[in-house]
Amino acid sequence: xxxxxxxxxxxxxxxxxxxxxxxxxxxxxxxxxxxxxxxxxxxxxxxxxxxxxxxxxxxxxxxxxxxxxxxxxxxxxxxxxxxxxxxxxxxxxxxxxxxxxxxxxxxxxxxxxxxxxxxxxxxxxxxxxxxxxxxxxxxxxxxxxxxxxxxxxxxxxxxxxxxxxxxxxxxxxxxxxxxxxxxxxxxxxxxxxxxxxxxxxxxxxxxxxxxxxxxxxxxxxxxxxxxxxxxxxxxxxxxxxxxxxxxxxxxxxxxxxxxxxxxxxxxxxxxxxxxxxxxxxxxxxxxxxxxxxxxxxxxxxxxxxxxxxxxxxxxxxxxxxxxxxxxxxxxxxxxxxxxxxxxxxxxxxxxxxxxxxxxxxxxxxxxxxxxxxxxxxxxxxxxxxxxxxxxxxxxxxxxxxxxxxxxxxxxxxxxxx
Amino acid sequence: xxxxxxxxxxxxxxxxxxxxxxxxxxxxxxxxxxxxxxxxxxxxxxxxxxxxxxxxxxxxxxxxxxxxxxxxxxxxxxxxxxxxxxxxxxxxxxxxxxxxxxxxxxxxxxxxxxxxxxxxxxxxxxxxxxxxxxxxxxxxxxxxxxxxxxxxxxxxxxxxxxxxxxxxxxxxxxxxxxxxxxxxxxxxxxxxxxxxxxxxxxxxxxxxxxxxxxxxxxxxxxxxxxxxxxxxxxxxxxxxxxxxxxxxxxxxxxxxxxxxxxxxxxxxxxxxxxxxxxxxxxxxxxxxxxxxxxxxxxxxxxxxxxxxxxxxxxxxxxxxxxxxxxxxxxxxxxxxxxxxxxxxxxxxxxxxxxxxxxxxxxxxxxxxxxxxxxxxxxxxxxxxxxxxxxxxxxxxxxxxxxxxxxxxxxxxxxxxx
Numbered sequence: 143x144x145x146x147x148x149x150x151x152x153x154x155x156x157x158x159x160x161x162x163x164x165x166x167x168x169x170x171x172x173x174x175x176x177x178x179x180x181x182x183x184x185x186x187x188x189x190x191x192x193x194x195x196x197x198x199x200x201x202x203x204x205x206x207x208x209x210x211x212x213x214x215x216x217x218x219x220x221x222x223x224x225x226x227x228x229x230x231x232x233x234x235x236x237x238x239x240x241x242x243x244x245x246x247x248x249x250x251x252x253x254x255x256x257x258x259x260x261x262x263x264x265x266x267x268x269x270x271x272x273x274x275x276x277x278x279x280x281x282x283x284x285x286x287x288x289x290x291x292x293x294x295x296x297x298x299x300x301x302x303x304x305x306x307x308x309x310x311x312x313x314x315x316x317x318x319x320x321x322x323x324x325x326x327x328x329x330x331x332x333x334x335x336x337x338x339x340x341x342x343x344x345x346x347x348x349x350x351x352x353x354x355x356x357x358x359x360x361x362x363x364x365x366x367x368x369x370x371x372x373x374x375x376x377x378x379x380x381x382x383x384x385x386x387x388x389x390x391x392x393x394x395x396x397x398x399x400x401x402x403x404x405x406x407x408x409x410x411x412x413x414x415x416x417x418x419x420x421x422x423x424x425x426x427x428x429x430x431x432x433x434x435x436x437x438x439x440x441x442x443x444x445x446x447x448x449x450x451x452x453x454x455x456x457x458x459x460x461x462x463x464x465x466x467x468x469x470x471x472x473x474x475x476x477x478x479x480x481x482x483x484x485x486x487x488x489x490x491x492x493x494x495x496x497x498x499x500x501x502x503x504x505x506x507x508x509x510x511x512x513x514x515x516x517x518x519x520x521x522x523x524x525x526x527x528x529x530x531x532x533x534x535x536x537x538x539x540x541x542x543x544x545x546x547x548x549x550x551x552x553x554x555x556x557x558x559x
Numbered sequence: 560x561x562x563x564x565x566x567x568x569x570x571x572x573x574x575x576x577x578x579x580x581x582x583x584x585x586x587x588x589x590x591x592x593x594x595x596x597x598x599x600x601x602x603x604x605x606x607x608x609x610x611x612x613x614x615x616x617x618x619x620x621x622x623x624x625x626x627x628x629x630x631x632x633x634x635x636x637x638x639x640x641x642x643x644x645x646x647x648x649x650x651x652x653x654x655x656x657x658x659x660x661x662x663x664x665x666x667x668x669x670x671x672x673x674x675x676x677x678x679x680x681x682x683x684x685x686x687x688x689x690x691x692x693x694x695x696x697x698x699x700x701x702x703x704x705x706x707x708x709x710x711x712x713x714x715x716x717x718x719x720x721x722x723x724x725x726x727x728x729x730x731x732x733x734x735x736x737x738x739x740x741x742x743x744x745x746x747x748x749x750x751x752x753x754x755x756x757x758x759x760x761x762x763x764x765x766x767x768x769x770x771x772x773x774x775x776x777x778x779x780x781x782x783x784x785x786x787x788x789x790x791x792x793x794x795x796x797x798x799x800x801x802x803x804x805x806x807x808x809x810x811x812x813x814x815x816x817x818x819x820x821x822x823x824x825x826x827x828x829x830x831x832x833x834x835x836x837x838x839x840x841x842x843x844x845x846x847x848x849x850x851x852x853x854x855x856x857x858x859x860x861x862x863x864x865x866x867x868x869x870x871x872x873x874x875x876x877x878x879x880x881x882x883x884x885x886x887x888x889x890x891x892x893x894x895x896x897x898x899x900x901x902x903x904x905x906x907x908x909x910x911x912x913x914x915x916x917x918x919x920x921x922x923x924x925x926x927x928x929x930x931x932x933x934x935x936x937x938x939x940x941x942x943x944x945x946x947x948x949x950x951x952x953x954x955x956x957x958x959x960x961x962x963x964x965x966x967x968x969x970x971x972x973x974x975x976x
Contacts, residue, residue: 152768155585155596155598156585157582157586157589158582158777158813160579160581160582162577165574165575168572168573168574172574179601179604179607180572180599180602180607180611181572182598182599182600183597183598185596185597187596190596190597190618194597197614201607351569353570355575360575362573418843421844422840422844422847422856422859423839423840423844423845423847423861425840426839426840426843426863427839427841427844427952428840429839430839430840430863431948433914435863436864439839439863439864440866440867441860441861441863441864441871442839442840442860442861442863443859444843444858444861445858446852446853446856446857446858446859447853447857447901449902450858450901453901484866484870497850499850531848
């Protein structure tokens, strides 16, 4: 089954805003067996919205709109879809009453503008919105399904999960898209491809994609299958890929590296502290994006200046003079120092040259050292990262997490259970 | 003039990847007087790419493709566009030679796959790519212009800036879109609208949009103007809005808050250190995203645990016991403490409850205290932020920067020049 997503809103056509609802929707649609074939972003223009819908109806089984259901005159999705389908809009008194109650409960009077949100396209099924005023709609048209969802992410997710997923899972009885994904670390894209190509080329009915991002490489397998039975072929290929890559696979369910490391830390009962120079907080921020990270994350030091490396992480001034702040010696000293300062069982450090300034003939932009102090040992690694300032900082953060994951795995396999 | 952007690549239709090239392109197109009317994201499917182009030709003056120009069989933009325009593709021997030299210079032999990248659509103008192998193309068709650009951002930006901008600026002689933007802080969306509506409603030919993001509110003015003369009306409205909002406007050229604060710090000769609890690095990361921030950013402390607040920021244990780690007292003590520990002239702190856990009956999720220590004074502010964990952290980071900006302005107006 083929789906397409249409995001409505002129703000999504400015240089500052991007449609991110579609990432969430794509995940949910893939899970339900739909391939997302196309995404469009269209402004608050009735003719443009209607035009896109006309084209979409010719090629996709399921069309999901997000946005344009608000109370203002700019919110034109309802009207445009009604027009394109040649169906009237009518005020639904039940929705109107619910909206009035909602406003009254918060001590407001509903403005006449909001009444627009109670308009329903003829023969559409209303999808209640417990978190906002604009309800969603489910419309069937010439064998296609059109779903209208409000733009605010919280409302969109709530309606999609509770009202749309159960309904689309029932659609079809046709071919569905099944997929598996592997998030891989520690290999380059071409190393990965040369190891996997001999395996996946033997499965011509499965589409295999390998895509490198700043944070990891994703391997994805897609196959159109008969929805009534599982694909043995897909399971077989997934198993072979998992065996070939082993530990290089850190997630198969879309988990982030910081979640994986967080789980490892929790399971091992260890605590972590970080010393960040060039990343200056990016590592700490990622680690603490995981709820509950206070169980294992003690804190850290942003040692951006040399003086702070000396004062707060105990790096000797002579060491910095002799080897420089971007060196294996400094990285190791920082890892040890922050571990001691925060009383944690592991210290992790990053020091590097993110650019655009700061390079020397011996030390190019992108040179980064990672230090880890764990158990009796403190080690470091270096790499020269490609890319601009933000990319270098992202890759450094990711490399630090990735190496920590590896260390925690080794550590675990050494210890008796 | 109306533009649309078509991003090509099946990876952009997965749950992990988003098209960000279009943000850059939109900015450049707006600057050149084009409205971006539509964006599409399409997979590596020849029929889909050709179909989108056919529709685009009916509604837009300028159509920009990004991606799908690589050397593999999945890269179908050239072929699809050639097919849709009914023009043949032919190998361009000059490009082929350049590519061979490029490979040779790096010590590689060119693989036969790469020859696809030397194929040019008949009557297309080749846009050389100094940073990669895939050249861009400039095609004119029935009064419309089609531009093909490679997907890698560095290559796309380089060709767009050097080859496309000069050419599109010459297009037309027709109506162009002029715009002004204001990034505003310290007001809510409805406060802002109630102050501005009496002003902008007097200008019916100018479209005014007000959009709140997690970081700031953007006010934008758009007007279609005769490209041969500046719009006095637009200048007039922009002037009135600037006067009404005064200091609440922190940028009119798209500058970020961290750039503004960085400039203020540089100009005042002051240095900054941060103590971050719930944001745990987000503030430091944003401040140091600005190249050259080492001139004024000394570093910081991620005081995620209570012990780290005591040990590294000098917060008395009794204070934490009496008032809690999320309190005005703790925020002020952290700001003073980190300022002293890093020997900086300003200390800025954030402590709060980002959730989902950690709330108490008195202290809800979203409660955040910001502390600033500058000159002789240390102060704090609190706010309850709406949203999920990441939104609360982002808003807190932004509020801290925004308050620092305000303090630096006051400070400056007090000091003799």
